[in-house]
Amino acid sequence: MTSRDRLRIALPKCAELPAICEQFRACGFPVPDLSTAGLHLIKDPINCGFDFEIFRLAAPDVGTYVEHAISHVGIMGTDLLRESDAEVWRPLTFPYGKYPLVFAAPRGESIASLSARPQIRIATPYPRYTRELFAHRGLAAEIVAVSDSTTACLLGLADGYVDRLTDPQSLLDHDFRVVELLGYTRLKLIVNRACWARRRIAIQLLVQRLELHQPLPPAEIFIPFDDEDDLQLVRPWEGESEASEGSDEAEDSVG
Amino acid sequence: MLDHQFVTPALDRSVSLRRQITTQAMQIFAGWGYREIQIPLLEHFDSLKSGLDEDQIARSFRFVDRAGNLMVLRPDVTPAVAKTYAYQLRSAPLPLRVSYSNKVVRIERAFVGAQLESYQVGLELIGAEGLVADVEVLLIVLELLERLGLKRFQINLADHKAASLLLSATGAPSRFRDDVEDAILARDPDEVRSILNGLGTRTPIVEAIAVMASLEGGLQKIDLIERLLPNEVALKKRLDYLRKLEQAMADLGYGEQVRVDLGEIDGPGYYTGIGFSVVAEGAGRRLARGGRYDELIGLFGQSTAAVGFSFSLEAVVELLHPQAGSSASRRQPGDAVSIDPKDPVAGLRIALERRRQNLPTRVVVQSGDKRDKP
Numbered sequence: 087m088t089s090r091d092r093l094r095i096a097l098p099k100c101a102e103l104p105a106i107c108e109q110f111r112a113c114g115f116p117v118p119d120l121s122t123a124g125l126h127l128i129k130d131p132i133n134c135g136f137d138f139e140i141f142r143l144a145a146p147d148v149g150t151y152v153e154h155a156i157s158h159v160g161i162m163g164t165d166l167l168r169e170s171d172a173e174v175w176r177p178l179t180f181p182y183g184k185y186p187l188v189f190a191a192p193r194g195e196s197i198a199s200l201s202a203r204p205q206i207r208i209a210t211p212y213p214r215y216t217r218e219l220f221a222h223r224g225l226a227a228e229i230v231a232v233s234d235s236t237t238a239c240l241l242g243l244a245d246g247y248v249d250r251l252t253d254p255q256s257l258l259d260h261d262f263r264v265v266e267l268l269g270y271t272r273l274k275l276i277v278n279r280a281c282w283a284r285r286r287i288a289i290q291l292l293v294q295r296l297e298l299h300q301p302l303p304p305a306e307i308f309i310p311f312d313d314e315d316d317l318q319l320v321r322p323w324e325g326e327s328e329a330s331e332g333s334d335e336a337e338d339s340v341g
Numbered sequence: 342m343l344d345h346q347f348v349t350p351a352l353d354r355s356v357s358l359r360r361q362i363t364t365q366a367m368q369i370f371a372g373w374g375y376r377e378i379q380i381p382l383l384e385h386f387d388s389l390k391s392g393l394d395e396d397q398i399a400r401s402f403r404f405v406d407r408a409g410n411l412m413v414l415r416p417d418v419t420p421a422v423a424k425t426y427a428y429q430l431r432s433a434p435l436p437l438r439v440s441y442s443n444k445v446v447r448i449e450r451a452f453v454g455a456q457l458e459s460y461q462v463g464l465e466l467i468g469a470e471g472l473v474a475d476v477e478v479l480l481i482v483l484e485l486l487e488r489l490g491l492k493r494f495q496i497n498l499a500d501h502k503a504a505s506l507l508l509s510a511t512g513a514p515s516r517f518r519d520d521v522e523d524a525i526l527a528r529d530p531d532e533v534r535s536i537l538n539g540l541g542t543r544t545p546i547v548e549a550i551a552v553m554a555s556l557e558g559g560l561q562k563i564d565l566i567e568r569l570l571p572n573e574v575a576l577k578k579r580l581d582y583l584r585k586l587e588q589a590m591a592d593l594g595y596g597e598q599v600r601v602d603l604g605e606i607d608g609p610g611y612y613t614g615i616g617f618s619v620v621a622e623g624a625g626r627r628l629a630r631g632g633r634y635d636e637l638i639g640l641f642g643q644s645t646a647a648v649g650f651s652f653s654l655e656a657v658v659e660l661l662h663p664q665a666g667s668s669a670s671r672r673q674p675g676d677a678v679s680i681d682p683k684d685p686v687a688g689l690r691i692a693l694e695r696r697r698q699n700l701p702t703r704v705v706v707q708s709g710d711k712r713d714k715p
Contacts, residue, residue, distance in 0.1 A: 156625075282493050283495045284622075
């Protein structure tokens with residue numbers, strides 16, 4: 087059971103944690119070093135009538151803690167949120183933590199060539215989402231749940247993978263290409279859905295404060311599609327930000 | 342307040358607490374003129390399925406009986422009550438007030454596989470429409486919450502009709518409409534804008550739905566939507582009704598506890614008018630949910646307006662359990678009656694006499710073993 091006059095915020099252990107802490111600091115939260123375990127008490131910095139308890143959690147667990155109101159507020163990516171199927175509110179989208187969610191395969195492969203096989207195996211850290219995706223398209227695919235999908239493909243465990251694209255260079259180095267852009271994952275502030283009035287007002291104030299201090303979004307991640315003409319020669323993400331094929335698709339959050 | 346004096350120190354205290362809450366709820370419902378109805382747990386699937394939405398069917402337990410009939414364990418009480426009314430009680434004078442304390446069997450999505458059976462206590466007001474009926478139901482919810490001793494609670498009030506009018510106005514195909522509805526439920530205005538702008542929906546409609554999906558509630562959100570869509574007559578009518586309902590509750594002294602929150606439109610698909618949910622400080626999930634379903638009974642027989650609600654006993658017990666637990670675990674001073682095994686009748690007579698006076702009594706048999714001594 088949580089304390090009455092405190093509002094707990096669960097921050098995820100992820101690559102965006104420093105940016106998250108920085109944004110909270112900009113909002114007036116003296117966020118301490120979160121490498122030490124436990125709850126860090128922060129006396130009401132936004133004058134909302136609640137003190138805050140900030141703590142760090144494994145990124146996939148944040149939704150569960152918030153859904154069960156152990157933490158009132160948390161931060162989670164829509165990829166993991168969708169996978170955990172946690173029923174929470176998502177009132178704020180952070181400008182960072184936006185990654186393309188892609189279906190990638192070794193260079194030369196296409197959806198047609200893969201689906202012509204009697205059985206394809208797809209590696210992914212998002213088995214639930216991927217299973218639904220392929221079932222929806224009527225493709226018979228065996229879904230292999232792994233945390234490192236590139237290695238799974240390199241060692242022959244799978245024919246392709248569905249994952250976030252965080253580093254296009256690594257994808258090219260392994261001679262993989264994006265077969266399809268499936269959408270974008272976004273980082274969201276998540277809130278327990280059974281908030282009582284006063285607590286909800288405090289969370290609204292927090293959301294407003296975070297909106298005021300949203301940093302500029304980072305540059306879009308280049309998506310290396312299987313297009314032989316430019317890939318070997320031009321690396322646009324290193325130079326000018328040339329729009330890549332498919333980048334004009336409607337932003338479709340995965341969550 | 343709950344009477345904790347005789348909370349049974351059961352192995353699972355939630356059992357006795359659940360029984361107490363049920364008794365208290367049924368007394369309140371009876372006080373408002375509601376009569377208890379018993380609905381079978383096992384139903385023919387074909388006879389009930391028209392009242393269940395896709396999600397409820399997916400979460401239900403179905404099986405074939407010995408005669409080859411497809412059966413279902415009741416996943417929700419309201420459609421079963423609607424069916425019973427349409428088939429068996431349609432000659433009863435309206436309005437008909439029924440209450441129930443029943444078990445439902447379904448896979449609770451939030452706790453996948455962990456919770457299959459749950460207890461619901463609630464009521465249905467059949468054959469009554471308009472403000473008076475809606476206020477009556479809300480007042481009963483409030484009375485029960487007060488009698489449970491809750492101080493910090495709130496009823497979030499929305500309108501399913503207003504939401505469906507807005508969603509239809511988007512012109513979005515049903516698949517996308519479901520996604521927009523999910524985004525409203527998740528209070529994700531960015532997602533609403535992302536989906537609808539991609540579909541080319543008119544900006545005022547996109548913004549009106551984004552307002553509906555915002556975390557903030559309150560009457561000012563109704564004003565905002567009306568300003569964005571001044572020519573939507575049907576929508577305005579529904580929003581005016583919500584405003585009137587909120588005003589009526591405020592006039593009755595419940596302005597603090599009842600709050601318009603247009604995004605609170607989840608729940609089963611049969612709701613067609615107001616919808617509401619109850620939240621309380623300390624509870625991780627909603628305590629109750631209800632709403633108007635004027636078209637559900639028509640699926641089984643003659644169309645009849647109705648409104649109702651149900652409390653999730655698990656959620657209420659979870660909230661009250663720590664309070665009741667601390668009180669129940671304290672032994673009453675002087676409740677032990679020591680009984681000598683050589684002459685048990687004398688001791689038992691004392692115990693009997695204490696119980697006749699309704700005093701708490703705990704039988705303790707004397708022995709050489711210290712553990713059995715009081």
